Amino acid sequence: xxxxxxxxxxxxxxxxxxxxxxxxxxxxxxxxxxxxxxxxxxxxxxxxxxxxxxxxxxxxxxxxxxxxxxxxxxxxxxxxxxxxxxxxxxxxxxxxxxxxxxxxxxxxxxxxxxxxxxxxxxxxxxxxxxxxxxxxxxxxxxxxxxxxxxxxxxxxxxxxxxxxxxxxxxxxxxxxxxxxxxxxxxxxxxxxxxxxxxxxxxxxxxxxxxxxxxxxxxxxxxxxxxxxxxxxxxxxxxxxxxxxxxxxxxxxxxxxxxxxxxxxxxxxxxxxxxxxxxxxxxxxxxxxxxxxxxxxxxxxxxxxxxxxxxxxxxxxxxxxxxxxxxxxxxxxxxxxxxxxxxxxxxxxxxxxxxxxxxxxxxxxxxxxxxxxxxxxxxxxxxxxxxxxxxxxxxxxxxxxxxxxxxxxxxxxxxxxxxxxxxxxxxxxxxxxxxxxxxxxxxxxxxxxxxxxxxxxxxxxxxxxxxxxxxxxxxxxxxxxxxxxxxxxxxxxxxxxxxxxxxxxxxxxxxxxxxxxxxxxxxxxxxxxxxxxxxxxxxxxxxxxxxxxxxxxxxxxxxxxxxxxxxxxxxxxxxxxxxxxxxxxxxxxxxxxxxxxxxxxxxxxxxxxxxxxxxxxxxxxxxxxxxxxxxxxxxxxxxx
Numbered sequence: 001x002x003x004x005x006x007x008x009x010x011x012x013x014x015x016x017x018x019x020x021x022x023x024x025x026x027x028x029x030x031x032x033x034x035x036x037x038x039x040x041x042x043x044x045x046x047x048x049x050x051x052x053x054x055x056x057x058x059x060x061x062x063x064x065x066x067x068x069x070x071x072x073x074x075x076x077x078x079x080x081x082x083x084x085x086x087x088x089x090x091x092x093x094x095x096x097x098x099x100x101x102x103x104x105x106x107x108x109x110x111x112x113x114x115x116x117x118x119x120x121x122x123x124x125x126x127x128x129x130x131x132x133x134x135x136x137x138x139x140x141x142x143x144x145x146x147x148x149x150x151x152x153x154x155x156x157x158x159x160x161x162x163x164x165x166x167x168x169x170x171x172x173x174x175x176x177x178x179x180x181x182x183x184x185x186x187x188x189x190x191x192x193x194x195x196x197x198x199x200x201x202x203x204x205x206x207x208x209x210x211x212x213x214x215x216x217x218x219x220x221x222x223x224x225x226x227x228x229x230x231x232x233x234x235x236x237x238x239x240x241x242x243x244x245x246x247x248x249x250x251x252x253x254x255x256x257x258x259x260x261x262x263x264x265x266x267x268x269x270x271x272x273x274x275x276x277x278x279x280x281x282x283x284x285x286x287x288x289x290x291x292x293x294x295x296x297x298x299x300x301x302x303x304x305x306x307x308x309x310x311x312x313x314x315x316x317x318x319x320x321x322x323x324x325x326x327x328x329x330x331x332x333x334x335x336x337x338x339x340x341x342x343x344x345x346x347x348x349x350x351x352x353x354x355x356x357x358x359x360x361x362x363x364x365x366x367x368x369x370x371x372x373x374x375x376x377x378x379x380x381x382x383x384x385x386x387x388x389x390x391x392x393x394x395x396x397x398x399x400x401x402x403x404x405x406x407x408x409x410x411x412x413x414x415x416x417x418x419x420x421x422x423x424x425x426x427x428x429x430x431x432x433x434x435x436x437x438x439x440x441x442x443x444x445x446x447x448x449x450x451x452x453x454x455x456x457x458x459x460x461x462x463x464x465x466x467x468x469x470x471x472x473x474x475x476x477x478x479x480x481x482x483x484x485x486x487x488x489x490x491x492x493x494x495x496x497x498x499x500x501x502x503x504x505x506x507x508x509x510x511x512x513x514x515x516x517x518x519x520x521x522x523x524x525x526x527x528x529x530x531x532x533x534x535x536x537x538x539x540x541x542x543x544x545x546x547x548x549x550x551x552x553x554x555x556x557x558x559x560x561x562x563x564x565x566x567x568x569x570x571x572x573x574x575x576x577x578x579x580x581x582x583x584x585x586x587x588x589x590x591x592x593x594x595x596x597x598x599x600x601x602x603x604x605x606x607x608x609x610x611x612x613x614x615x616x617x618x619x620x621x622x623x624x625x626x627x628x629x630x631x632x633x634x635x636x637x638x639x
Contacts, residue, residue: 131189134161134251138185147191153183163193168275168317169264172212172254177263179275196253197226203249212321213255218247228255228323228331233354233395234342236335241342243354243395255323256280264320265294275317284316292316332399333406340401346373346498354395358498359408359555360526365392373398400500400555404439405518407501407525411435412442413508414487417449417462420623421508426451427625429460433632434512436460440500444487465490484579485569492562501525503558505551509621510601511631512550516617520597521552528556529593530583534606548580549620550601557592564590611635 131145132138137158138151144161152165155178165182173180196210197203202223203216209226217230220242230246264278265271270292271284277294285298288309298313343357344350349370350363356373364377366389377391402408413435415421425443428434432455435441443451445462453459468483484505497503502521506512531552535544553561568574568586577585588594602609602616609619611631619635622628 132161135254136160142186144189146194147189148193150188151185152180153185154178154180159185166318171256171260171264171276171318171320174254174257177257177259177276199226201225207250209250209253211323212253213323215252216249217244218249219244224249226253231396236339236343236355236396236398237331237333239336241336241338253321255321260320268293272316277317277320280320280322283319285311286314286316287311333402334404335399335402337403340403343398344373346495348373350394356395356398357401358398359400359501360397361498362397363394365390365394401439402501404437405515407518407521408440408499409438409502409504409514409517410440410442410497410500411438411504411506411512411514412444412487412491413506414444414465414484415462415508417445417447422449422451424508424623424625424628427629428508429454431629431632434510435504435506437512437514438504439514440496442491442494442496444490463490463494480579481574481577481582485565485574485582488561488565492565497558497562498555501555503553503555505548505553506618507549507620509623509628510549511611511619511622511628511635513617513635516615517552517600520600520617521554524554524595526556527554527593527595528560529554529595530557530587531595531597531600532584533598533601534603535596535598536606544596544598546580546584547601547603547606547620548578548583549603549605550618551580551583552595552600553587557587560590560592561587612637614639 130141131143132141132151133145134149138144138161139153139157139159142151142159144151146161149161149163150165151159151161153159154170154173165180165184167182168179169177170180194208195206196208197206197216198210199214203209203226204218204224207216209216211226214226214228215230216224217227218224230244232246233243234241235244260276261278263274264276265274265284266278271277271294272286272292275284277284279294281296282294283296283298284292285295286292298311298315300313301310303310339355339357342353343355344353344363345357346361350356350373351365351369351371354363354371356363358373360375361373362375362377363371364374365371366383367387371394377389377393379388379391381389383389399406400408411434413425415425425434429436429451435443436454436456441454441460443460443462444465446465446467448462448464450459450461465483465486468486470480470483491497491503502517504512504517530546532544532546533550533552534547537543565586568582568589572582572585572589574582574585598607599615600617601620602611602613602618603620605620609631610616611619611634619631622631
């Protein structure tokens with residue numbers, strides 16, 4: 001029976017817009033030879049094997065899948081769906097010893113000058129279209145689209161394409177910590193794995209990242225890099241201030257699943273039974289069959305200590321990626337030097353610069369002409385012209401001027417130029433020590449005085465405060481509350497404290513090690529608190545308390561004092577108080593919290609100062625230059 005082309009395509013269920021069309025390149029490969037040819041024409045049957053059948057010259061069968069196509073006037077049709085079904089047969093997926101090229105060549109002699117390899121490539125594309133991409137369930141397809149990947153099972157209901165699979169918990173499995181079986185299904189897709197980019201490499205061409213939890217983001221036409229997250233605008237950590245477009249290039253490399261931090265082994269606990277590590281970058285290694293631990297690396301045969309058993313270093317499970325998936329990645333640290341000069345202070349227009357100095361401030365757009373650094377923005381808010389803000393965020397949110405370390409420190413000293421304190425501070429400045437090793441610093445005095453120029457190239461002169469007489473406090477120390485209240489008023493007026501995570505008031509005779517203070521304060525970033533640093537009499541209702549040699553206040557605590565110090569001045573009986581007693585009671589009065597850290601200050605007036613303990617953040621008192629420098633040397637000596 002010879003059918004017209006239109007009826008033939010409908011009979012095959014392969015109509016294209018209701019009309020028959022010329023066969024495609026791959027379709028011709030599956031058609032028999034031209035209608036004038038007599039004899040036999042090979043075909044591919046349901047089992048995928050090649051066989052020969054007598055062919056009526058008026059009717060040519062192209063396959064044995066129940067589809068017959070009549071040829072009229074030399075025209076025939078085998079649709080895309082047929083080619084896909086053919087590509088899925090065992091003959092083309094490994095079930096037959098006949099190669100794909102042989103199947104195509106034996107299926108037709110009508111190549112019209114085109115090569116068998118071209119036909120094979122087209123059929124391969126049909127076959128690949130049925131395979132699974134990364135992240136899809138490959139349980140049914142049993143094949144992967146991407147080169148070098150293999151379909152592995154988790155259980156009876158799920159399988160996924162991956163380069164490798166280790167039996168046990170899969171830290172990339174975003175759904176659950178249930179163990180993977182890792183049974184391979186089908187064949188590994190031929191070819192090499194994509195050569196993805198590592199940290200710090202240009203990923204414009206690879207468009208993929210090696211590090212879990214990262215993604216390729218474009219900066220400009222010349223550079224793109226793998227990052228955990230990207231905010232359009234300047235990057236405060238980079239050497240240059242050129243903005244990022246943050247255009248996404250390629251998929252995100254999966255990071256550690258949310259359950260990893262809770263379910264996997266933590267710290268030094270044995271990890272072999274759990275089969276995974278909670279901390280980023282860690283791998284579970286065995287020391288022996290009885291002990292295992294999460295480590296960044298492991299050298300077989302090496303001992304951690306001379307008396308311990310050497311490590312066999314058998315890896316258990318997967319290494320935990322450096323970034324967790326589904327969480328905001330906050331990359332914070334020492335900011336680039338240009339941030340100080342280029343980013344905007346509070347009150348300035350940040351539209352063009354798109355970055356801010358102050359801690360936790362973001363540049364928000366008001367209108368096409370103006371933007372301001374603020375902690376938040378509401379479109380319901382009206383300005384002085386009764387107009388609303390646009391509130392579009394521009395650039396990154398600031399974490400302050402951490403130009404030497406993170407968290408950032410703003411350190412202050414009040415001194416008397418006429419006594420021992422001025423020469424002592426000069427020696428600190430010359431050695432780049434004490435408060436001058438902080439990210440920001442200022443000195444205050446009741447008369448003009450210049451200490452010199454710091455290693456940062458800053459001329460250090462006293463900020464002037466009123467001359468105020470100092471009496472005797474109720475506990476026999478200096479009744480200097482009013483003097484320091486004047487200093488704090490000057491600090492608040494200068495507004496620099498907003499640019500740093502913590503503000504420190506440091507006496508000139510205190511030996512300060514800023515990097516240790518950072519270590520002590522790191523867990524308290526963003527808190528509204530001040531530090532009580534002495535517990536000399538634990539049973540006294542007045543202890544623990546804040547000793548004034550080194551006082552530490554968070555940014556939020558300073559903001560609370562700036563907003564409410566007038567209340568303390570009016571409502572507290574501070575007349576006979578020392579300044580540390582005043583600040584303690586004022587901040588308590590304003591609802592500021594406390595941090596009890598007795599490692600911030602080692603004070604001979606409290607429980608003692610051991611300059612060589614390797615832990616304490618400051619030591620007091622050391623009033624002479626020689627003794628101060630001796631303590632500094634002991635504290636900073638390499639151990």
